[in-house]
Amino acid sequence: MFIELDSLFNQGINSIKLNYKFDFSDEEINGVFPFTTPVELKGEIKNTSGIVTVSADITFSLETVCDRCAEDTKLDFVIPMEHELVSSLNNEETDEYILVEDMKLDIEQLTLEDIFLALPVRFLCKEDCKGVCFRCGANLNEGPCGCKKEIDPRLEALLGLLDE
Ligand SMILES: [Zn+2]
Ligand SMILES: [Zn+2]
Incomplete structure (x- = not known):
């Protein structure tokens, strides 16, 4: 054109x-x-x-x-x-x-x-x-998928420190 x-x-x-x-x-x-x-x-x-x-x-x-x-x-x-x-x-x-x-x-x-x-x-x-769950593939916009949330090991260490 x-x-x-x-x-x-x-x-x-x-x-x-x-x-x-x-x-x-x-x-x-x-x-x-x-x-x-x-x-x-x-x-x-x-x-x-x-x-x-x-x-x-x-x-x-x-x-x-x-x-x-x-x-x-x-x-x-x-x-x-x-x-x-x-x-x-x-x-x-x-x-x-x-x-x-x-x-x-x-x-x-x-x-x-x-x-x-x-x-x-x-x-x-x-x-x-929210995308899809990288473990089960569920569409996370439709609600949580039920997979256990993995906690970042560094965060876990920090939480451990706070507990002491
Ligand atoms: Zn989308
Ligand atoms: Zn999942």
């Missing part, structure tokens, strides 16, 4: 509205294909006194599994897309700008890149997910 930027850079157009839905259902993350619903992009690309910026919100959900308890998990995200677009670079390589030499912006690719940059390292069903 390419957007023509020539009108914005060279023909006095001030703004191009962005309102897209992208299908990323063939994108894999950690062995699952979590984009089961379309990814929405809403915002605009504008030219403000010669500075061309893209400013939008990327709204999407991921259907994945919790990295701690392995339960199915649906996570909702809204992440900002903020970039400055330039048609040429005076200096060397930089990450601060997106170069659109041929006046074409691959907005779909940019959306995907921004999503991957913003995703958390781990997906959790909830902030305080």
Whole structure:
């Protein structure tokens, strides 16, 4: 999905509205294909006194599994897309700008890149997910599993000292 930027850079157009839905259902993350619903992009690309910026919100959900308890998990995200677009670079390589030499912006690719940059390292069903018991595998969010708690030997020694 390419957007023509020539009108914005060279023909006095001030703004191009962005309102897209992208299908990323063939994108894999950690062995699952979590984009089961379309990814929405809403915002605009504008030219403000010669500075061309893209400013939008990327709204999407991921259907994945919790990295701690392995339960199915649906996570909702809204992440900002903020970039400055330039048609040429005076200096060397930089990450601060997106170069659109041929006046074409691959907005779909940019959306995907921004999503991957913003995703958390781990997906959790909830902030305080208790995970599974490492001995019996029970989901500890559903209550204690009945395994005997092991006391850290160092803690045990300390408790022994307190008893004396
Ligand atoms: Zn979990
Ligand atoms: Zn257990």
